[in-house]
Amino acid sequence: MTEFLQQLVNGVSLGAIFALIALGYTMVYGVLRFINFAHSEVFMVGAFTGYFIGQHVPAHSMSGGLLALAGAMAASAVLGIVIERLAYRPLRGAPTLNVLITAIGVSLLLQNLAQYFWGATPRPYPELFPAANYNLGGIVVSSNQVTVVVVTLALLLALRFIVLRTKIGTAMRALSLNPKAAALVGINIDVVISFTFGLGSALAAAGGVLYALNYPSIDPIMGTLPGLKAFVAAVLGGIGNIPGAALGGLLLGVIETFVNGSEWSTYKDAIAFAVLILILLFRPAGLLGRFTVEKV
Amino acid sequence: MLEVTDLSVSYGAISALGGISFSIEAGSIVTLIGANGAGKTTTLRALSGLVRAKGGRVTFAGADITNLAPHRIVARGLCHVPEGRMIFSNLTVDENLAMGAYLQKDQARIATNRDYVFGIFPRLQERLLQPAGTLSGGEQQMLAIGRALMGNPKLLMLDEPSLGIAPKLIRTIFEKIVEINRRHGVTILLVEQNANLALEISHRAFVLETGRIVMAGESRTLRANPELKAAYLGG
Ligand SMILES: Nc1ncnc2c1ncn2[C@@H]1O[C@H](COP(=O)(O)OP(=O)(O)O)[C@@H](O)[C@H]1O
Ligand SMILES: [Mg+2]
Numbered sequence: 001m002t003e004f005l006q007q008l009v010n011g012v013s014l015g016a017i018f019a020l021i022a023l024g025y026t027m028v029y030g031v032l033r034f035i036n037f038a039h040s041e042v043f044m045v046g047a048f049t050g051y052f053i054g055q056h057v058p059a060h061s062m063s064g065g066l067l068a069l070a071g072a073m074a075a076s077a078v079l080g081i082v083i084e085r086l087a088y089r090p091l092r093g094a095p096t097l098n099v100l101i102t103a104i105g106v107s108l109l110l111q112n113l114a115q116y117f118w119g120a121t122p123r124p125y126p127e128l129f130p131a132a133n134y135n136l137g138g139i140v141v142s143s144n145q146v147t148v149v150v151v152t153l154a155l156l157l158a159l160r161f162i163v164l165r166t167k168i169g170t171a172m173r174a175l176s177l178n179p180k181a182a183a184l185v186g187i188n189i190d191v192v193i194s195f196t197f198g199l200g201s202a203l204a205a206a207g208g209v210l211y212a213l214n215y216p217s218i219d220p221i222m223g224t225l226p227g228l229k230a231f232v233a234a235v236l237g238g239i240g241n242i243p244g245a246a247l248g249g250l251l252l253g254v255i256e257t258f259v260n261g262s263e264w265s266t267y268k269d270a271i272a273f274a275v276l277i278l279i280l281l282f283r284p285a286g287l288l289g290r291f292t293v294e295k296v
Numbered sequence: 297m298l299e300v301t302d303l304s305v306s307y308g309a310i311s312a313l314g315g316i317s318f319s320i321e322a323g324s325i326v327t328l329i330g331a332n333g334a335g336k337t338t339t340l341r342a343l344s345g346l347v348r349a350k351g352g353r354v355t356f357a358g359a360d361i362t363n364l365a366p367h368r369i370v371a372r373g374l375c376h377v378p379e380g381r382m383i384f385s386n387l388t389v390d391e392n393l394a395m396g397a398y399l400q401k402d403q404a405r406i407a408t409n410r411d412y413v414f415g416i417f418p419r420l421q422e423r424l425l426q427p428a429g430t431l432s433g434g435e436q437q438m439l440a441i442g443r444a445l446m447g448n449p450k451l452l453m454l455d456e457p458s459l460g461i462a463p464k465l466i467r468t469i470f471e472k473i474v475e476i477n478r479r480h481g482v483t484i485l486l487v488e489q490n491a492n493l494a495l496e497i498s499h500r501a502f503v504l505e506t507g508r509i510v511m512a513g514e515s516r517t518l519r520a521n522p523e524l525k526a527a528y529l530g531g
Contacts, residue, residue: 027478167398174384174395186370186399187445188417 002138007261008254013145013214015253016152020207022229022237022245023159024080024200030176030240031196034096038105039204040109040227045222046076046205047125047212048118054126065128069151072209073202080201082195086095089190114220122217129213148210155206156246159199163242170196176240229256229272236279238289247287297483298343298374298451299321305335305342312338314507315352320451325477325484327494327515329528330504336487337379339504340453343485344376345369357450371399373450377457379487381440385429389420392428392439396446406446413442414478416472431457434465438472445476452476453485458493466490470497493527495519503528
């Protein structure tokens with residue numbers, strides 16, 4: 001039982017990070033109907049930004065940690081907006097395949113730029129937040145895991161507020177439902193798309209910093225695997241569906257952690273893809289997704 | 297109020313509008329009739345910026361609006377209720393109306409506009425918190441018109457508001473269109489396949505045939521035109 005609960009705790013804190021990344025995939029898909037494969041590099045750049053800020057703030061401090069987190073989110077938001085502006089906007093209206101290939105190109109470009117400027121050697125991540133381990137009746141919870149869960153919850157609540165209660169959030173939903181109608185009520189589509197990229201990228205950066213805190217070294221290709229898994233999480237939840245991405249991330253983190261703790265631990269990275277195949281076979285719309293039919 | 301000069305539109309290599317010219321006087325109801333595929337929807341789309349004009353010029357309220365982005369055209373008071381209604385189905389009726397007022401900054405004005413919309417379509421008020429996709433076809437059309445009215449239109453363009461609506465409700469919708477024009481002074485450009493009804497409520501009409509205007513005049517006169525009768529008014 002303790003063993004089970006311990007795995008669950010570990011799984012939830014990993015899943016929270018997948019959820020943060022998955023949200024960006026799903027929101028961008030919602031407004032543009034394509035998968036932004038450069039999202040995993042936005043996650044990586046977020047982790048690096050947190051690293052560099054970490055060199056200038058006191059270690060083991062709440063304010064320093066939050067500053068690194070906020071700085072990483074801001075930098076990645078700008079990066080996401082710039083990527084959309086320069087790489088995707090000129091292709092608006094082009095076949096999806098062209099945009100997907102461009103996304104993969106942007107992803108490789110960012111990886112190579114990061115290697116050029118920051119080198120390929122993994123760097124140990126600074127201990128940004130106060131570190132401690134709590135023993136709760138045999139279950140060990142690290143303060144970093146608590147940070148992951150608390151920060152993720154706070155961000156999910158903020159996101160929920162933005163999407164459901166603000167004008168720009170409603171415009172995002174309107175755009176994903178019907179771009180033409182959105183344009184006809186006066187929504188500036190470009191602004192909403194930029195906003196969506198900024199928002200999704202900020203969440204990925206938070207995911208990047210939190211991931212690096214728990215798997216404490218970073219390198220330019222660190223985004224690839226978590227990025228792919230988060231993409232699977234978004235599909236699992238139903239691509240385009242925001243609560244679905246959060247749920248999918250959480251589930252995938254828990255599943256992976258349990259597999260990792262079993263005799264099949266060698267397959268822990270493969271499990272995400274097994275999940276992807278199963279979902280595509282049995283429930284292609286994802287857990288919370290549905291094929292919406294417009295009344296005519 | 298609106299001046300269209302030699303407007304042409306192509307979808308790829310296919311020409312959909314071959315240079316049409318017409319104008320609309322402030323305060324009037326003008327109807328554009330024509331068979332399926334004649335280019336009516338394309339005309340409205342070009343006016344509201346959804347498709348690019350290949351050639352020609354559109355002036356609205358004295359300014360050139362040719363090929364402006366749709367949100368800039370809406371901002372000037374040219375609002376388009378699209379074919380098939382295109383309401384935001386997963387958003388509530390309330391949110392749909394709020395999106396209609398996207399460019400309005402004045403909260404008091406937005407509140408007045410809501411009351412005005414509820415005055416015209418009381419049913420929308422009863423369904424305020426319902427997802428728009430659960431409304432009946434007629435109610436969705438009311439919402440689509442209400443949403444456009446939230447944007448303070450000077451000229452309202454309606455694309456086949458009678459399409460897919462219970463016959464009983466079609467009358468009501470047309471009466472509301474007249475009310476919007478008479479009582480609230482909104483100029484109206486109405487696209488319809490139901491030519492009888494459209495000619496009944498409009499002041500002027502244009503007949504479109506494969507991307508060209510083939511007939512134009514006062515609706516009263518056109519209703520008596522034998523050629524038109526044979527082609528569009530069921531004999
Ligand atoms: N998105 C499109 N792509 C290609 N051709 C189109 C498109 N929309 C309309 N057309 C063509 O343009 C012509 C005019 O269509 P449309 O404006 O929808 O006519 P109407 O509204 O009068 O029925 C038709 O021949 C139609 O097939
Ligand atoms: Mg049409």
